Amino acid sequence: MAEIINELISEKEIDRKVRELGRQISMDYAGKEVVLIGILKGACFFMCDLAKRIEVPVCIDFMSVSSYGKSTESSGIVRIIKDVDDPVEGKHVIIVEDIVDSGRTLHNLTELFKERNAASIRTCTLLDKPDRRVVDLKVDYTGFVIPDRFVVGYGMDYDQRYRTLPYIGHVSFT
Ligand code: IMP
Ligand code: MG
Numbered sequence: 001m002a003e004i005i006n007e008l009i010s011e012k013e014i015d016r017k018v019r020e021l022g023r024q025i026s027m028d029y030a031g032k033e034v035v036l037i038g039i040l041k042g043a044c045f046f047m048c049d050l051a052k053r054i055e056v057p058v059c060i061d062f063m064s065v066s067s068y069g070k071s072t073e074s075s076g077i078v079r080i081i082k083d084v085d086d087p088v089e090g091k092h093v094i095i096v097e098d099i100v101d102s103g104r105t106l107h108n109l110t111e112l113f114k115e116r117n118a119a120s121i122r123t124c125t126l127l128d129k130p131d132r133r134v135v136d137l138k139v140d141y142t143g144f145v146i147p148d149r150f151v152v153g154y155g156m157d158y159d160q161r162y163r164t165l166p167y168i169g170h171v172s173f174t
Helices: 011-028 044-052 104-115
Strands: 003-009 034-040 058-065 080-082 092-100 120-128 141-145 168-173
Touching: 011 044, 011 120, 011 141, 034 044, 034 104, 044 058, 044 092, 058 104, 092 104, 104 120
Parallel strands: 034 058, 034 092, 092 120, 120 141
Antiparallel strands: 003 168, 058 080
8 A cells, every 4th residue: 555645735825833832931931831742653853943942941851652554543551661860740741742633642641740740730732633532622822723634744653744734734545
């Protein structure tokens, strides 16, 4: 089976949106310090670009949780593969995702950071596929809402490929 990638969101549109999210976060966290926690590997490109657009002091950390493997359907299990390096207790945390699908990843991680006594917890995602939500999740910062289609690029993969595309594309299979 071969894949075809069609551009859905251009590099320019991504850049504009990232700046907008950075401005919003800078206003909301004025006078505070924020910890961005990126979910590896998909959110890595987005989080690094976003961090540069935030004008309050920013610390970055990363977590890795179980991913889809080769399937395009969520397994429903969130397993911690790599935890954050520094404790979140008393910190203002923003969990940064590439895309929210079922919502389980962000929901479970929000609960985890609550247990760890973060001072505040918000969520930020570049993309949201609300049609596929199975848990009740409120995302605080959303870049683009997209239909239920599998996408790659700007950090997101299909079977570990296409992450380095500078734009976001839709995958179709021939
Ligand atoms: P959730 O826990 O079901 O919300 O899954 C979110 C995670 O699934 C994201 O962080 C991605 O790693 C992965 N994912 C969901 N949809 C896509 C997609 O269209 N392309 C690539 N990865 C996806
Ligand atoms: Mg992910």
